[in-house]
Amino acid sequence: ILFAGTNAVHAQAWPSRPVRIIVPFPPGQAVDIVARMLSEKLSASLGQQVLVDNRPGGGSNVGFEVAALAPADGYTLLMAQPAFTVNVSLYKKLAYDPLRDFSAITLAATSANVLVIHPSVPAYTLKDFIALAKSKPGQLNYASSGNGTTGHLSGELFKTVTGVSITHVPYKGAGISVTDLLGGHVDLAFLSLPSVVPQLKAKRLRALAITSAKRSALMPDIPAFAEAGLPGYESYTWFAIFGPKGIDPAVAQKFNAAIKVALEDPETQKKLAEMGNTPRYETLQQFAATVKRDRAKWADVVKATGAKIE
Numbered sequence: 001i002l003f004a005g006t007n008a009v010h011a012q013a014w015p016s017r018p019v020r021i022i023v024p025f026p027p028g029q030a031v032d033i034v035a036r037m038l039s040e041k042l043s044a045s046l047g048q049q050v051l052v053d054n055r056p057g058g059g060s061n062v063g064f065e066v067a068a069l070a071p072a073d074g075y076t077l078l079m080a081q082p083a084f085t086v087n088v089s090l091y092k093k094l095a096y097d098p099l100r101d102f103s104a105i106t107l108a109a110t111s112a113n114v115l116v117i118h119p120s121v122p123a124y125t126l127k128d129f130i131a132l133a134k135s136k137p138g139q140l141n142y143a144s145s146g147n148g149t150t151g152h153l154s155g156e157l158f159k160t161v162t163g164v165s166i167t168h169v170p171y172k173g174a175g176i177s178v179t180d181l182l183g184g185h186v187d188l189a190f191l192s193l194p195s196v197v198p199q200l201k202a203k204r205l206r207a208l209a210i211t212s213a214k215r216s217a218l219m220p221d222i223p224a225f226a227e228a229g230l231p232g233y234e235s236y237t238w239f240a241i242f243g244p245k246g247i248d249p250a251v252a253q254k255f256n257a258a259i260k261v262a263l264e265d266p267e268t269q270k271k272l273a274e275m276g277n278t279p280r281y282e283t284l285q286q287f288a289a290t291v292k293r294d295r296a297k298w299a300d301v302v303k304a305t306g307a308k309i310e
């Protein structure tokens with residue numbers, strides 16, 4: 001009872017100074033933009049500045065390691081995306097483990113990828129493309145915005161579900177991969193929907209399906225994979241908050257509740273929608289289960305496809 005009371009007092013006093021959110025990417029990338037958008041709302045509701053601390057590098061592992069080693073006092077948190085649960089399967093050696101070294105606090109938003117092809121590829125539906133890929137094993141190349149990204153894993157999941165053989169070509173960011181796809185240097189790509197909307201509207205690229213369970217309001221004409229003939233296929237980017245292992249549960253709950261309030265704000269919802277993101281709140285328990293499920297799912301995909309990063 002004394003311990004619980006101490007937690008309650010700590011949570012009431014927290015935060016008594018600025019809170020930093022580590023973002024393992026450079027400024028301007030999607031995770032950074034979402035973190036900064038939420039930090040404004042959180043600063044107002046918590047009564048202390050919530051600051052973004054960009055720590056890019058190493059396929060986002062640099063930022064993850066910094067957060068894992070931070071004191072579990074609630075003043076250093078992490079905004080991560082699926083690489084957080086995927087990298088432990090892709091890399092031989094990591095200094096952190098997503099389940100052992102972190103406390104899951106909440107999901108904040110999700111964003112779908114889209115399967116886009118160069119207009120020269122003779123396929124107009126997902127079923128057409130699967131048939132084409134099966135007739136040309138190993139001959140079609142797919143781009144992603146980098147190793148370990150959801151674009152990369154979306155492609156690997158696609159391979160395991162359909163049995164096709166397509167070759168991954170990783171790029172350093174969505175912009176370069178879109179340029180090479182437009183130039184016909186790669187045949188297809190799994191990329192975030194916002195990064196290809198202008199090219200789709202100009203008909204310079206062709207979208208076959210979106211990786212979320214439902215269509216996106218950003219481009220409602222693109223079918224979800226299930227609608228397009230591949231039920232059970234789902235892959236999306238999430239943006240979520242973690243704390244170092246051992247963070248006071250009452251503090252984690254207080255931050256979780258503040259995120260919930262921020263996501264219910266109409267202005268936040270509008271800004272997220274404009275980016276092609278969907279607000280998605282989960283309780284501490286729900287999100288902890290999501291992290292375990294995601295880690296197991298992608299570990300299976302990595303094992304089945306043999307995907308590795310040295």
